Amino acid sequence: MxxxxxxxxxxxxxxxxxxxxxxxxxxxxxxxxxxxxxxxTLRIADKVYLVGMRSTxxxxxxxxxxxxxxxxxxxxxxxxxVEARLRTMLTADVDLKSFYAHLEGDPVLSKVTADxxxxxxxxxxxxxxxxxxxxxxxxxxLTFASTLNRRLVEAASxxxxxxxxxxPVFPSAxxxxxxxxxxxxxxxxxxxxxxxxxxxxxxxxxxxxxxETLRLKEDEDIINQLVKIRGIGRWTxxxxxxxxxxxxxxxxxxxxGLRNAIRKNYGLDVQPGEPFVREMxxxxxxxxxxxxxxxWESLNQKTNxxxxx
DNA sequence: GGCCAGGCTAGCA
DNA sequence: TGCTAGCATGGC
Numbered sequence: 568m569x570x571x572x573x574x575x576x577x578x579x580x581x582x583x584x585x586x587x588x589x590x591x592x593x594x595x596x597x598x599x600x601x602x603x604x605x606x607x608t609l610r611i612a613d614k615v616y617l618v619g620m621r622s623t624x625x626x627x628x629x630x631x632x633x634x635x636x637x638x639x640x641x642x643x644x645x646x647x648x649v650e651a652r653l654r655t656m657l658t659a660d661v662d663l664k665s666f667y668a669h670l671e672g673d674p675v676l677s678k679v680t681a682d683x684x685x686x687x688x689x690x691x692x693x694x695x696x697x698x699x700x701x702x703x704x705x706x707x708x709l710t711f712a713s714t715l716n717r718r719l720v721e722a723a724s725x726x727x728x729x730x731x732x733x734x735p736v737f738p739s740a741x742x743x744x745x746x747x748x749x750x751x752x753x754x755x756x757x758x759x760x761x762x763x764x765x766x767x768x769x770x771x772x773x774x775x776x777x778x779e780t781l782r783l784k785e786d787e788d789i790i791n792q793l794v795k796i797r798g799i800g801r802w803t804x805x806x807x808x809x810x811x812x813x814x815x816x817x818x819x820x821x822x823x824g825l826r827n828a829i830r831k832n833y834g835l836d837v838q839p840g841e842p843f844v845r846e847m848x849x850x851x852x853x854x855x856x857x858x859x860x861x862x863w864e865s866l867n868q869k870t871n872x873x874x875x876x
Numbered sequence: 877g878g879c880c881a882g883g884c885t886a887g888c889a
Numbered sequence: 890t891g892c893t894a895g896c897a898t899g900g901c
Binding site for chain 2: 702704705706707708709710711712759763797798799800801802803806819822823824825863
Binding site: 706707708710711714715755756757758759760 | 895896897898899900
């Protein structure tokens with residue numbers, strides 16, 4: 568057992584409270600709150616850590632106090648890897664000021680960004696976890712998807728014990744690959760969902776599919792490659808690119824939430840169609856993902872409905 | 877009780 | 890190539 572802590576400085580603006588507020592709305596299967604710190608386990612190169620993040624700054628001068636615990640000895644190189652992973656997850660190095668500057672000529676979107684100043688994506692912890700959760704989230708409501716996620720975690724992996732408390736660890740591809748369809752059927756997965764999740768994990772575990780090398784490819788190339796896999800469609804890959812890889816310029820023009828948000832913010836009488844969204848989105852490039860994210864958030868302003876994370 | 881939920885596949889015309 | 894039933898369950 569070992570414990571370390573360090574300070575992490577994201578680029579400004581960075582509003583940690585605003586970012587994590589979205590996680591508090593629903594019972595999340597991976598994140599917890601402990602004494603104001605956002606806590607979850609991370610798997611990095613076959614080592615598992617418990618990481619706690621607490622804000623000690625503000626949006627203009629952001630600073631995070633990071634606490635790291637593990638059952639194994641933590642080396643300085645491990646801490647560097649943890650910080651690198653957290654910076655990616657928290658999109659801490661994205662140049663939000665350029666994004667805001669890009670929208671200066673658009674009064675509607677400028678107001679939306681001002682209302683959510685300092686908001687950044689919190690990405691999924693890794694690509695395998697992201698794709699697995701997205702497949703599980705297909706078609707079913709978010710509450711049920713969360714239940715299925717939790718059951719998958721409980722069925723496939725051992726929790727991490729720190730100071731007498733058990734923390735769920737998202738299973739590795741190998742652990743999910745070792746499950747049988749029947750095991751997930753018992754957890755109320757449909758036959759198809761069980762097959763999609765396990766077959767995907769097996770292709771990753773066997774090395775047929777290398778998720779990390781996908782990072783070298785363009786969005787459209789990744790979409791074309793992954794939709795060939797049974798159980799993975801365009802929507803699923805777009806979620807993967809957004810919440811797994813943090814690609815900044817994705818426009819999910821068919822998304823109902825995005826279309827509703829455009830209708831609301833621009834005061835349109837009817838929900839705009841996909842071609843209209845593409846037309847509008849042309850001027851958002853190279854920040855389409857961020858405009859989409861902020862528009863989604865503008866829908867949640869009153870209802871506080873959580874989105875995928 | 878019926879309909880929908882941030883889809884996708886398989887089967888059919 | 891394009892359309893649609895079926896999937897499984899929870900929430901409203």
